[in-house]
Amino acid sequence: MGKKLIVVGAGAGGGSVAAEARRRDPSLEITMIEQGPHVATAA
Ligand SMILES: Cc1cc2nc3c(=O)[nH]c(=O)nc-3n(C[C@H](O)[C@H](O)[C@H](O)COP(=O)(O)OP(=O)(O)OC[C@H]3O[C@@H](n4cnc5c(N)ncnc54)[C@H](O)[C@@H]3O)c2cc1C
Numbered sequence: 001m002g003k004k005l006i007v008v009g010a011g012a013g014g015g016s017v018a019a020e021a022r023r024r025d026p027s028l029e030i031t032m033i034e035q036g037p038h039v040a041t042a043a
Contacts, residue, residue: 002027002028002029003027003028003029004028004029004030005018005021005028005029005030006030006031006032006033007030007032007033008033009032009033010032010034010039011039012040014032014034014040015032015039018030018032
C-alpha cells in the first residue's frame with residue numbers, strides 16, 4: 001500500500017504542503033479536508 005497524506009485546512013499553508021508533497025512523491029495519495037466552502041487559489 002502506498003503512502004498517504006491527510007492535510008487539514010485548504011488555506012495557503014495546506015495547499016503549499018500538498019503541492020510540495022506531490023512534487024517530492026508523485027505517488028503519494030493526498031486528501032485535503034476543509035471545513036469551509038472555499039479553498040486557496042494559490043500555493
Ligand atoms: C483580512 C485579511 C487580508 C489578507 N490579505 C492578504 C493579502 O492581500 N496577501 C497575502 O499574501 N496575505 C494576506 N492575508 C494573510 C493570509 O490570508 C494568511 O497569511 C494566509 O491565509 C495563512 O494561510 P494558512 O493556510 O496558514 O491559514 P488559513 O488561510 O487560515 O487556512 C486555514 C484553513 O484551515 C481550515 N480549517 C481550520 N480548522 C479546520 C478543521 N478542524 N477542519 C478542516 N478545516 C479546518 C480553515 O477553514 C482554513 O480554510 C490576509 C489576511 C487577512 C485576515
